[in-house]
Amino acid sequence: MLVEINLLPKKEPRNLSLLFAIVTFSGxxxxxxxxxxxxxxxxxxxxxxxxxxxxxxxxxxxxxxxxxxxxxxxxxxxxxxxxxxxxxxQPYNLVYVLQKLTKILPERGFLTEFNLEKDSIINLIIQFDTKSEAAYYLNSLLNYKWIDEAVITKEKAGDWEIINNKTPLSDDQLTDLAKKNFFPRYYAEYEIRLNIAELKQAYKSEMEKSKEGNKGEEEGGDSP
Structure with missing residues (x-):
């Protein structure tokens, strides 16, 4: 009678739980x-x-x-x-009027607003360096024959005018300061009443003089 004897150690079964955990984790x-x-x-x-x-x-x-x-x-x-x-x-040339109104402004006088209320009434707001310049401009306006009436309706002092009232500096000295710092000093509002007939005549006369001057220059240029 043969008897088999296995002297090798028995293999341990795989740890199915560990394998399952690894597979699950990987998944x-x-x-x-x-x-x-x-x-x-x-x-x-x-x-x-x-x-x-x-x-x-x-x-x-x-x-x-x-x-x-x-x-x-x-x-x-x-x-x-x-x-x-x-x-x-308009019954007259507005460009001509504006040219004449700005021509008599002082060096640092600036027209800031122009309104035409009626055909013959113009309102202006102008910036000056001094109050005396505003008065001088009014006098210059009245020298135009086509302006029947011109008045200052409102005046407003700027920063330099206020300083002038509190310091002994003259208008000329403050004007020099204003030129350096470009400060507006004084605003004046004017109401101007136009004489339409005189305005048309002044414009017509100036245009005729201009044409004659141009004609004379052309003739002078053609002469040998």
Whole structure:
């Protein structure tokens, strides 16, 4: 009778629990990685959508700006056309009047506002360095034959005029300071009443003199 005797040690069974845990953990890692990749793709898609929306919004805004610029340009042209038509309907040449009103301003006198209330009444606001300049300008206005009446309706002292009232500095000294610092010193508002007939005659006479002067220059230029 044969008897088998196995002297080798018995193999221990595999740890199925450990294997299952490893497999489970690996699966979770794979699932997590897949989820992260999916989330990243989603974020990229969302970012692309946002960028597209921003670009579209910018295009819409630019289109609106272009339309607004075109509208403003058209409005400016319309306003200019209205102003030209209005000026053409006036009974006298406004450009000529403005040239004459500004010609007698002092060196640092500036016309800041011009209003035509009626055909024969003009309101001006002018900036001066001194109060005496405002009075001198009024006297110069009255030298025009086509101005029936001119008065100062309102006066406003600027910074340098207030200083002048508190310091012994003369007008000439303060004028020099104003030139260096460019401070407005004095504002005067004028009301001017025009004589339309005299104004038309003055304009006509000046235009005739100008034509004669140009004609004389042309004849002088042609002579040997």
């Amino acid at each position: 979770m890692i794979l699932i997590g990685a897949a989820f992260l990749i999916w989330q990243m793709n989603e974020k990229k898609e969302e970012l692309a959508n946002v960028e597209n929306q921003v670009q579209l919004t910018n295009e819409i805004l630019e289109a609106k700006r272009t339309k607004l610029a075109d509208f403003q340009s058209a409005s400016s042209v319309q306003e200019l056309e209205k102003a030209i038509k209005w000026a053409e309907k």
